Amino acid sequence: MTAVSFAPSRFSTLFKEHPDTIAAILCGLFVFLGWLALHWNWLGLGLLLLPIAYVVGGYSSAREGLTTLFEEKELDVDLLMIVAALGAAGLGLWRREYYLIVDGAILILIFSISGALEGYAMNRTERSIRGLMSLTSDTARVLINGEEQMREVDRLRIGDLVLVKPGELVPTDGLVIEGYSTLNQAPITGESMPIEKTVGDEVYAGTINGNGALKLKIHQSPESSLIQRVIRMVEQAQSEAPPSQQFIERFERGYAKVIVIVGILLAIVPPFLWQWDWETTIYRALIFLVVASPCALMAAIMPTLLSGIANGARQGILFKNGAQLEMMGQVKAIAFDKTGTLTTGKPQVTDVVPITDRTHLLRIAASIESASEHPIGTAIVQFVKEHQVSWTEAVEVQAHTGQGITGTVENQRTIAGNLAFLKQQINSDVESLIYQAEQLEQAGKTVVWIAHNEQVLGIIAVADVIRPEAQRAIDRLKQMGIEQIVLLSGDNQRTAERIASEVGINQVFAELLPQDKVDLIKSLQKRYGTVAMVGDGINDAPALAQASVGIAMGVSGSDVALETADVVLMADRLEKLETAIRLGRRAQQVVKQNIVFALGFIVILLIANFAQEITLPLGVIGHEGSTVLVTLSGLRLLRA
Known part of the structure; x- marks a missing residue:
C-alpha cells in the first residue's frame, strides 16, 4: 500500500520541479510509439499516439505563444514552431504521406528537448546564484536573562543578544561583545583566508564561525544584513534585462512578423516563378519557419550575463544587473574617491615624536583622548592600547570643536589639539618641534600637540592609511589599458596629492563638494565615454549615480552608496576591480561570439533549405542544436 501511494507522489513532485x-x-x-505503429501499418494507433505527442510536447509553447499573440498582439518563436509542426501534420494528412506527421512530431519533440536543456542550463546559473540562500539561517540562539532560546531570525530585534557556537553559521549581522574566533567569510566577501573577530568587530550573516564562541549584539534589523542585501540585489539582477537583451527581444518580435510574411510568400510564389509543386513549396515554407526562427539569437545574451553575475558573486563582486556587467567591460576611465576607498577610512597613528619620554607622552595622550569621540582621538587610544601602555581617566574634560580638547590628568591641566589651539592655552616653547610638525603636515598627516602641566610633551601624527593592495590594483588597471585614472577627494589638496602619488595616480581633484564630483564625472564621460566611479560614502552617492558604472565598497560603504551603486565589492578589495573588468570584457566577447554563431547558423540553414538539401527534422535539429550550443557557450562564464 505504501509503495503504491509513494510512486505517484514521487512523480508528482518530479513533475512540479x-x-x-x-x-x-x-x-x-x-x-516513438506512434512512429512504430505507422511502421507496422497500425495506422489508427499511429494517428492516435502522434497527436498526443503534439499535445504533450507543444502545450506549454502553444499556451505561451497564444498568450503573447492575444494579450500583447505580438508573434513569438514558440508560436512559429507550433504553426510549422501543425502545417507538417496537415500536409501529411492531405497527401497521405504520414511520415510528415512524424516530422511535425519530431519538430515538437526536439523543440521540447531544447526547452528542457535550456531550462537546465539556466537553472545551473540560477542555482549558483540562489546558493546564496543556503547561507542564511532560519533560527538564532538568543540569550534572554542568561538562558539560550531558539528564535526565528525574522523575529530578532535591534539590541538582542545572540550566541554563535563553534562551527555554526552566523544567523545575522552583529557586533561582537564577548569572545574571540576566526570566521570563514569566503561565501560573502570572497576572502580566501579566515578573518579574526573579537570584541568590537562586526560579523556578517552567512559567515561560518571557527573554534571560538561569540556573543553578538544586533545593531541593525536582520532584513538589512549584508547577505540579505546581496540576495535582493541578485534577484533584481535576474529580473532586469540589459539593453542588449531588450534590443534582441524587440528585434525578435519584428523579426517574427517578417518571418511569417516571408513564409506566406514562400508558400505561394515559388510555383509561379520556379514551377515547384505545391506540396514541395509548402514543405519548404514550413522548414523556413523553423530554421529562420531566432531562438539561438534569443539565447545568445542572458545565459552569458547571468553566468557572469554568478561568477562575480562567488568572487565577492556583486553586479546588480546584466547591463552593468556589460558596461564594466567597456570602462575606459575610472575615478576613485580617496577616504574609505583608496584608504582604509580609519585614521591611524603614524608618528610619535616625544621631547623626552615617549611612554609618558603616550600615557597622557591616551588619558585625555579617551574622553573624546573624535576619530583622531580614537586612533590615538587604540595605538596606545596596542603598545600596552596604561593610563588614567581624565576629568573636567572639555572639547573645543575644530581645535582640540582640554582636561585634568593626574591633577594637572592637559591639552591635546593643533598648534594654534596649544598656543592659546599655554605659553611654552614649541620651537624644537616646529620643523618636524611641518614636515609631517606636508606629508598630509594631521599633527596633534600634547601638553601637560604647562609643558609640551611632544606631537603625535595621525593619517588615513592607504589600503595595502591599492598601489598594485592601480598598476594592474593601467596594464589592462584603462586610459585614465583620477582621484576625487573632498580633502585638502596636499593630502590628496600624497595619497595619489603613493598609489600611482597622476591626476588629482581635491577639496570637492558632492556636486563637484558629479561635474567631473560628466566631464570624463564626454571625453572617454564609459566611466566608472569607485566610492563608499554618502557624499559619493551622486557621483556613483552619474557614472556609467558606480562601484561601492561593500563593507565600509554607506547604505546610500550601496543602494546607489551598480556594482559592489563585498570585501572592499580593490584588486577585485581587475576581476570585474575582465569578467565584463569576457562576457562581451562571449555574447558577440554567440550572436555571430547564431546568425551564421540561421544563414546556413536557410541556404540549405532553398537548395532543398534538408528535411524538416534535420532543419529542427540544426535550429534547436544551435540554440542549445549557444546557451551552453554562455555558461562558460561560470568558470571564467
Whole structure:
C-alpha cells in the first residue's frame, strides 16, 4: 500500500520541479510509439499516439505563444514552431504521406528537448546564484536573562543578544561583545583566508564561525544584513534585462512578423516563378519557419550575463544587473574617491615624536583622548592600547570643536589639539618641534600637540592609511589599458596629492563638494565615454549615480552608496576591480561570439533549405542544436 501511494507522489513532485523535462520524455515516448505503429501499418494507433505527442510536447509553447499573440498582439518563436509542426501534420494528412506527421512530431519533440536543456542550463546559473540562500539561517540562539532560546531570525530585534557556537553559521549581522574566533567569510566577501573577530568587530550573516564562541549584539534589523542585501540585489539582477537583451527581444518580435510574411510568400510564389509543386513549396515554407526562427539569437545574451553575475558573486563582486556587467567591460576611465576607498577610512597613528619620554607622552595622550569621540582621538587610544601602555581617566574634560580638547590628568591641566589651539592655552616653547610638525603636515598627516602641566610633551601624527593592495590594483588597471585614472577627494589638496602619488595616480581633484564630483564625472564621460566611479560614502552617492558604472565598497560603504551603486565589492578589495573588468570584457566577447554563431547558423540553414538539401527534422535539429550550443557557450562564464 505504501509503495503504491509513494510512486505517484514521487512523480508528482518530479513533475512540479522539472515539468519541461517530464514533458519532453513523454513526448519522445509517444513519438516513438506512434512512429512504430505507422511502421507496422497500425495506422489508427499511429494517428492516435502522434497527436498526443503534439499535445504533450507543444502545450506549454502553444499556451505561451497564444498568450503573447492575444494579450500583447505580438508573434513569438514558440508560436512559429507550433504553426510549422501543425502545417507538417496537415500536409501529411492531405497527401497521405504520414511520415510528415512524424516530422511535425519530431519538430515538437526536439523543440521540447531544447526547452528542457535550456531550462537546465539556466537553472545551473540560477542555482549558483540562489546558493546564496543556503547561507542564511532560519533560527538564532538568543540569550534572554542568561538562558539560550531558539528564535526565528525574522523575529530578532535591534539590541538582542545572540550566541554563535563553534562551527555554526552566523544567523545575522552583529557586533561582537564577548569572545574571540576566526570566521570563514569566503561565501560573502570572497576572502580566501579566515578573518579574526573579537570584541568590537562586526560579523556578517552567512559567515561560518571557527573554534571560538561569540556573543553578538544586533545593531541593525536582520532584513538589512549584508547577505540579505546581496540576495535582493541578485534577484533584481535576474529580473532586469540589459539593453542588449531588450534590443534582441524587440528585434525578435519584428523579426517574427517578417518571418511569417516571408513564409506566406514562400508558400505561394515559388510555383509561379520556379514551377515547384505545391506540396514541395509548402514543405519548404514550413522548414523556413523553423530554421529562420531566432531562438539561438534569443539565447545568445542572458545565459552569458547571468553566468557572469554568478561568477562575480562567488568572487565577492556583486553586479546588480546584466547591463552593468556589460558596461564594466567597456570602462575606459575610472575615478576613485580617496577616504574609505583608496584608504582604509580609519585614521591611524603614524608618528610619535616625544621631547623626552615617549611612554609618558603616550600615557597622557591616551588619558585625555579617551574622553573624546573624535576619530583622531580614537586612533590615538587604540595605538596606545596596542603598545600596552596604561593610563588614567581624565576629568573636567572639555572639547573645543575644530581645535582640540582640554582636561585634568593626574591633577594637572592637559591639552591635546593643533598648534594654534596649544598656543592659546599655554605659553611654552614649541620651537624644537616646529620643523618636524611641518614636515609631517606636508606629508598630509594631521599633527596633534600634547601638553601637560604647562609643558609640551611632544606631537603625535595621525593619517588615513592607504589600503595595502591599492598601489598594485592601480598598476594592474593601467596594464589592462584603462586610459585614465583620477582621484576625487573632498580633502585638502596636499593630502590628496600624497595619497595619489603613493598609489600611482597622476591626476588629482581635491577639496570637492558632492556636486563637484558629479561635474567631473560628466566631464570624463564626454571625453572617454564609459566611466566608472569607485566610492563608499554618502557624499559619493551622486557621483556613483552619474557614472556609467558606480562601484561601492561593500563593507565600509554607506547604505546610500550601496543602494546607489551598480556594482559592489563585498570585501572592499580593490584588486577585485581587475576581476570585474575582465569578467565584463569576457562576457562581451562571449555574447558577440554567440550572436555571430547564431546568425551564421540561421544563414546556413536557410541556404540549405532553398537548395532543398534538408528535411524538416534535420532543419529542427540544426535550429534547436544551435540554440542549445549557444546557451551552453554562455555558461562558460561560470568558470571564467
